[in-house]
Amino acid sequence: MNSIQFEQQQIIETFSLFDDWMDKYTILIAYAKELERMPDNLKTDETLIKECQSNLWVSIERRGDQIFIKADSEVLIVKGIAALLIRLLSGKTAEEIRDTNLNLFKEIGLEEHITQTRANGLNALIQRIYSLCNSVN
Amino acid sequence: MESKLGVLNCKEDFPIFKQKIYGKSLVYLDNAATTQKPECVLSKITEAYTSINANVHRSIHYLGQMATEQYESARSTIKRHINAKHEREIILMSGATEALNMLASVFGSAFVDRDSEIVVTEMEHHSNLLPWKIICEQTRAKLVVLPVTQAGEIRIKDLKNVLNPRVKLAALTYISNVTGTVNPVKQFVDFSHCMGIPVLVDASQAIPHIRIDVQQLGCDFLAFSGHKVYGPTGTGALYINERYLDVLPPYKTGGEMVERVSLQEVVYKSPPYRFEAGTPNYIGAIGLGEALNYLDRMGLGNIEAHESALAQYALAQLKLFNDLRITGSPAKRSGAISFNIEGCNNYDIGTLLDKHGIAVRAGVHCAEPFVCALGLQSTLRISFGMYNTKEDIDSFCTALERCIKLLRQ
Numbered sequence: 001m002n003s004i005q006f007e008q009q010q011i012i013e014t015f016s017l018f019d020d021w022m023d024k025y026t027i028l029i030a031y032a033k034e035l036e037r038m039p040d041n042l043k044t045d046e047t048l049i050k051e052c053q054s055n056l057w058v059s060i061e062r063r064g065d066q067i068f069i070k071a072d073s074e075v076l077i078v079k080g081i082a083a084l085l086i087r088l089l090s091g092k093t094a095e096e097i098r099d100t101n102l103n104l105f106k107e108i109g110l111e112e113h114i115t116q117t118r119a120n121g122l123n124a125l126i127q128r129i130y131s132l133c134n135s136v137n
Numbered sequence: 138m139e140s141k142l143g144v145l146n147c148k149e150d151f152p153i154f155k156q157k158i159y160g161k162s163l164v165y166l167d168n169a170a171t172t173q174k175p176e177c178v179l180s181k182i183t184e185a186y187t188s189i190n191a192n193v194h195r196s197i198h199y200l201g202q203m204a205t206e207q208y209e210s211a212r213s214t215i216k217r218h219i220n221a222k223h224e225r226e227i228i229l230m231s232g233a234t235e236a237l238n239m240l241a242s243v244f245g246s247a248f249v250d251r252d253s254e255i256v257v258t259e260m261e262h263h264s265n266l267l268p269w270k271i272i273c274e275q276t277r278a279k280l281v282v283l284p285v286t287q288a289g290e291i292r293i294k295d296l297k298n299v300l301n302p303r304v305k306l307a308a309l310t311y312i313s314n315v316t317g318t319v320n321p322v323k324q325f326v327d328f329s330h331c332m333g334i335p336v337l338v339d340a341s342q343a344i345p346h347i348r349i350d351v352q353q354l355g356c357d358f359l360a361f362s363g364h365k366v367y368g369p370t371g372t373g374a375l376y377i378n379e380r381y382l383d384v385l386p387p388y389k390t391g392g393e394m395v396e397r398v399s400l401q402e403v404v405y406k407s408p409p410y411r412f413e414a415g416t417p418n419y420i421g422a423i424g425l426g427e428a429l430n431y432l433d434r435m436g437l438g439n440i441e442a443h444e445s446a447l448a449q450y451a452l453a454q455l456k457l458f459n460d461l462r463i464t465g466s467p468a469k470r471s472g473a474i475s476f477n478i479e480g481c482n483n484y485d486i487g488t489l490l491d492k493h494g495i496a497v498r499a500g501v502h503c504a505e506p507f508v509c510a511l512g513l514q515s516t517l518r519i520s521f522g523m524y525n526t527k528e529d530i531d532s533f534c535t536a537l538e539r540c541i542k543l544l545r546q
Contacts, residue, residue, distance in 0.1 A: 021159065021492045022489065022492055022493075022539070022543065025488075025489060025492070025543065026543055026546070029485075029543065029544065029546070030546075054482075054484045074482050074484075075482045075484040075485055076482060076485045076544060077484070077485050077488055077489075078484075113492075114488075
């Protein structure tokens with residue numbers, strides 16, 4: 001088990017302590033509020049994933065064989081989702097990310113609780129991260 | 138207020154309320170988006186499919202005749218409901234969006250050129266803005282937009298300033314789907330008619346809440362969607378006053394809207410059929426007729442009184458929240474109440490309310506110019522239907538308080 005898988009398991013276990021979705025959202029919002037601020041100069045059209053009035057900016061950068069992710073959103077729940085991704089993947093090597101089966105959102109039940117458009121956006125984002133990892137050789 | 142709030146008590150007529158959402162009772166406050174359907178409408182649709190289903194206006198057999206009879210009966214019901222003079226003035230459509238797009242296209246063909254102007258208001262739903270914008274772009278006509286006040290209203294004096302002999306049509310929404318503003322339609326029509334300018338009314342938000350009388354209003358065109366008045370999706374109507382029926386060209390062409398066709402010549406049928414090409418949603422229209430009959434049985438006066446009391450109660454409760462700002466302050470309102478809460482994102486609140494089984498809407502409500510004109514990026518909206526209760530408002534407010542607390546932790 002690599003460090004990403006270990007951290008993912010920890011997060012899944014934290015969420016599983018609560019049945020009520022309001023409690024799960026409390027955790028998600030706490031992650032959102034702890035997220036490191038994304039500099040304004042990184043909020044560009046290229047980093048914007050737009051969904052009807054709920055903007056999400058995600059910048060993904062490769063330095064050597066490590067991937068670094070920054071994100072921000074006006075919507076705390078969306079920011080919380082991004083914060084979980086960053087906690088798991090940012091600063092990790094492309095190899096570690098490639099070797100990880102990222103099933104966090106399915107395991108905590110989030111996929112059933114976000115809109116289809118947002119779920120599609122999330123999946124597209126994860127695909128973008130993986131393809132950046134695959135291009136690191 | 139209390140006695141008016143109990144006057145309807147009709148939630149049991151609507152089967153969808155039997156189900157639980159995330160284990161909680163459904164509190165549906167998104168009626169401006171679409172309404173739930175009473176059992177009688179659902180039964181009517183099933184009955185139509187199981188006993189009289191056949192294509193209309195074409196068949197010589199029993200089923201076809203029965204279907205045609207019920208389809209035309211639905212048209213008559215709509216005519217009576219809005220007090221139109223003739224059945225032929227009621228064009229059955231798939232909804233207000235189709236109706237408004239069609240009218241813009243055919244009216245544009247017949248009357249609009251580069252010297253023309255079309256007047257719309259800043260509070261229009263995109264369905265009553267974009268078709269006119271496109272016609273103006275295509276013909277090089279000028280689109281004149283009547284501004285809204287910060288209260289979320291239009292002013293008749295602004296209308297007087299823009300009306301001139303080049304204006305070919307003035308269009309406005311009866312009731313705003315954002316602020317619930319009830320516009321002074323009769324005054325708008327009277328002033329426009331003084332200058333010989335026809336008026337189109339988008340009655341999508343008005344039809345479920347108030348009595349509409351096209352003869353009393355004097356409007357030339359009126360559109361509404363069936364799904365917003367407890368009828369099926371894919372239904373609606375465009376009212377065209379008889380003086381315009383024979384001067385507007387057809388829009389969709391195809392089956393059943395022609396008297397005869399040769400490769401050299403086409404003779405179109407008289408209205409309304411000229412505007413109803415193809416197989417209509419006849420089962421849907423029959424369902425819509427039943428929905429309007431249901432409304433009449435409940436009494437529009439009762440519905441209006443109940444919803445007015447509900448809105449007043451909701452406004453009073455919302456005003457108890459710190460940092461909550463109601464969108465607009467129209468003198469007359471119906472249907473929708475929009476608001477924002479300082480420091481809380483509307484999508485967060487909407488998502489959290491959903492987990493309480495409460496359905497609201499967040500965003501610009503397909504009226505982006507209006508929301509922007511009010512200085513906002515988005516709003517949270519609650520909108521009432523005849524089945525909503527005081528308890529719904531109480532549940533909503535309790536949940537709203539919990540959501541705000543969570544977001545502000």
